[in-house]
Amino acid sequence: MPILQTKHLTKHFDGVYAVNKLSINFEAGKITGIIGPNGSGKSTLINTLTGMIPIDSGEIIVAGAERLQRVEAHEVASYGMTRTFQDVRLFEQMPVIDNILVVLTERSIWKALFEKHGAFHLEKAEEVLKKVGLWEKRNELAKNLSYGQRKLLEIARVLAMIHCGVGDINIIFLDEPFAGLFPEMIKIVTVVMKELRDQGKAVILIEHNMDLIRELSDHIYVLDSGELLAEGKPGDVLARKDVIEAYLGE
Ligand SMILES: Nc1ncnc2c1ncn2[C@@H]1O[C@H](COP(=O)(O)OP(=O)(O)OP(=O)(O)O)[C@@H](O)[C@H]1O
Numbered sequence: 001m002p003i004l005q006t007k008h009l010t011k012h013f014d015g016v017y018a019v020n021k022l023s024i025n026f027e028a029g030k031i032t033g034i035i036g037p038n039g040s041g042k043s044t045l046i047n048t049l050t051g052m053i054p055i056d057s058g059e060i061i062v063a064g065a066e067r068l069q070r071v072e073a074h075e076v077a078s079y080g081m082t083r084t085f086q087d088v089r090l091f092e093q094m095p096v097i098d099n100i101l102v103v104l105t106e107r108s109i110w111k112a113l114f115e116k117h118g119a120f121h122l123e124k125a126e127e128v129l130k131k132v133g134l135w136e137k138r139n140e141l142a143k144n145l146s147y148g149q150r151k152l153l154e155i156a157r158v159l160a161m162i163h164c165g166v167g168d169i170n171i172i173f174l175d176e177p178f179a180g181l182f183p184e185m186i187k188i189v190t191v192v193m194k195e196l197r198d199q200g201k202a203v204i205l206i207e208h209n210m211d212l213i214r215e216l217s218d219h220i221y222v223l224d225s226g227e228l229l230a231e232g233k234p235g236d237v238l239a240r241k242d243v244i245e246a247y248l249g250e
């Protein structure tokens with residue numbers, strides 16, 4: 001059974017249907033790729049699923065059971081979802097390590113009050129920062145990191161969410177996590193994604209680099225003007241003439 005489904009999901013902005021009657025499924029233990037030309041509705045889809053913007057109509061179904069007219073932003077973690085942003089969002093004025101510690105502690109307020117940043121939190125912060133190669137940068141302010149390092153810090157925050165022990169994060173949306181990364185950084189993110197998949201998480205990848213989509217995705221959806229143009233295995237879908245034309249027609 002899919003861990004997350006949309007049924008006829010629709011969102012328009014001033015007459016532009018950013019997402020139009022979209023019915024798609026996301027599976028646990030799989031990487032689902034979402035591709036499509038610029039403006040085809042990929043980010044809007046994630047924004048609706050993570051409560052950033054309300055939907056106009058349709059349904060969001062979590063774990064086959066809960067049917068939602070919309071997801072509220074403050075409930076996203078309780079539905080097991082987390083995300084990264086196409087335009088990286090961090091606590092810019094905080095050191096790298098604090099960007100992780102706030103995630104590790106923010107959900108258990110009482111614990112945070114009484115045992116602020118205990119040994120467990122510091123250990124987890126070290127673990128996730130080492131994973132993405134940012135441990136050496138732990139005392140730098142987030143705003144002083146390079147663009148690629150900032151994107152890696154967002155990935156580390158996702159890993160911290162999974163470790164924070166409150167809620168059970170099992171759906172992870174990554175909106176163009178590879179854009180602007182150097183090859184060695186791309187390698188780090190691909191390893192993280194494969195590990196998350198192997199842990200049984202549903203990983204949703206928005207990406208324009210088709211080599212990465214081919215390498216990582218178990219299943220892909222192609223959006224065009226907010227509608228579903230094609231779906232299936234990357235090898236099959238990326239060979240389709242209408243899919244190639246949708247991209248070339250940008
Ligand atoms: N907040 C908004 N207000 C008005 N229009 C919006 C808003 N967000 C998105 N749109 C419009 O909705 C459509 C889909 O945009 P969206 O950002 O979802 O595309 P995308 O597939 O993520 O594109 P890209 O590959 O460039 O990131 C576009 O026409 C865009 O201009």
Ligand SMILES: [Mg+2]
Nearest residue numbers: 042043044086
């Ligand atoms: Mg986008």
